[in-house]
Structure formats: structure tokens, C-alpha cells
Amino acid sequence: MGRETGAKCRLCRREAMKLFLKGRRCYTSKCAIETGRPAPGVTAGRRPRKTSDYGVQLREKQRLRRFYGLREGQFRRFFDRAAARRGVTGETLLQLLELRLDNIVYRLGFAPSRAAARQLVRHNHVRVNDRKATVPSMTLKEGSVITVRDKANSREYCTLSVEATDACALTEWLALDKEKLQGTVLHVPSRDEIAPAMNEQLVVELYSK
Numbered sequence: 001m002g003r004e005t006g007a008k009c010r011l012c013r014r015e016a017m018k019l020f021l022k023g024r025r026c027y028t029s030k031c032a033i034e035t036g037r038p039a040p041g042v043t044a045g046r047r048p049r050k051t052s053d054y055g056v057q058l059r060e061k062q063r064l065r066r067f068y069g070l071r072e073g074q075f076r077r078f079f080d081r082a083a084a085r086r087g088v089t090g091e092t093l094l095q096l097l098e099l100r101l102d103n104i105v106y107r108l109g110f111a112p113s114r115a116a117a118r119q120l121v122r123h124n125h126v127r128v129n130d131r132k133a134t135v136p137s138m139t140l141k142e143g144s145v146i147t148v149r150d151k152a153n154s155r156e157y158c159t160l161s162v163e164a165t166d167a168c169a170l171t172e173w174l175a176l177d178k179e180k181l182q183g184t185v186l187h188v189p190s191r192d193e194i195a196p197a198m199n200e201q202l203v204v205e206l207y208s209k
Contacts, residue, residue: 057206068097069114090200091191098189102136108183109165110158125154148181
């Protein structure tokens with residue numbers, strides 16, 4: 001399976017927003033967005049070109065896809081699942097992305113970034129409902145319980161990560177027990193509880209053409 005191997009900060013600069021791909025660095029003054037660096041390839045003083053409606057929709061889709069660290073094929077499959085369900089397609093898409101196991105591991109603070117959370121899951125460091133779980137794209141449900149494996153190296157890494165990410169507020173739809181290194185999905189998140197400040201309707205319009 002393919003993966004992004006380029007500079008992470010370059011992606012944030014291209015999308016002109018923080019995608020939180022570098023963990024704790026994204027919360028410091030060293031962040032490329034904080035320092036005001038321009039998008040890659042942009043020459044200072046060059047007159048910006050007008051963006052078409054398609055370009056605006058494409059840019060929004062790329063931002064959302066990169067925010068969750070997915071390749072195009074993976075992202076499209078999640079959109080197809082959302083489109084097949086009842087309700088607002090855009091909101092359903094965000095809910096499916098938020099309920100991915102790797103994203104929840106990141107939201108709980110067990111890993112500093114979604115890429116690190118994905119590796120944590122792949123290497124069998126977490127369990128779901130006391131069962132082995134090594135598929136990062138696994139979709140969790142209300143009431144699912146995520147725990148760190150009872151191994152010294154697993155718990156030490158996650159403990160340090162949780163302590164270092166205290167500055168990042170835990171979302172309201174998740175509960176965390178720091179002592180047990182255990183998280184619980186309280187309910188399916190509503191649109192107001194989902195972080196991306198993006199217009200998901202533009203993504204729906206792009207894929208509906």
C-alpha cells in the first residue's frame with residue numbers, strides 16, 4: 001500500500017492550514033503555518049491565479065484526505081460508504097473518518113500523530129473490547145473500549161504521549177482513563193464535535209459529478 005513519504009510540513013503549506021501531521025511540533029512556533037511560509041512553488045510577489053469551482057472543490061478534498069492521512073483509493077471508499085447510508089453524506093463521511101481506530105488512538109493521546117497511531121495499531125500495541133486489533137481503518141462503534149496492551153514498552157510509550165499532549169483538548173465524544181490507559185467511545189460524534197474546519201459539502205459536490 002502506498003504512503004506519503006515527502007515532507008509533512010510541505011503538505012500543510014500547500015493546503016494553507018495546519019493538518020497536524022508532525023505531532024507536537026504543530027503546536028509550537030516552529031510550525032510552518034505559524035512562521036508564515038508560503039505554499040511550495042509560490043514565488044514571492046507573483047500574482048495569484050483565479051481558482052475555478054472545480055479547483056476549490058479539489059483543494060477541499062485534498063485537505064480533508066491529508067488531514068486524516070489517507071490515500072485517494074482509501075478516501076474514495078469511505079465516501080462511497082457514506083453515500084450509501086441515510087442522512088447527510090458529508091456529515092456521515094466525517095463521522096466514518098473520525099471513528100477509524102487510528103484516528104481514535106490519536107484523539108485519545110496514545111500517539112502524537114495519526115501516522116504514529118497507525119503504526120501503533122499495526123504493531124499490535126492496542127486492543128479493542130479486549131480483542132486484538134491491528135487494522136487502522138477499523139470503524140469503531142458507540143461503547144467500544146480501546147486499551148493499550150499490557151506490555152511495558154507499549155504502556156511506557158503511550159503514557160509519555162498522553163502526558164505530552166495534555167495541551168490538546170480531548171473531544172467530548174471520547175472518555176479517557178489515564179491510569180488504565182483506556183478510552184471509550186461515548187457516542188457517534190455530531191458535526192459540531194468534529195474538528196476539521198472544512199466544507200465537506202464541496203467534497204460531496206466533487207465526487208457527485
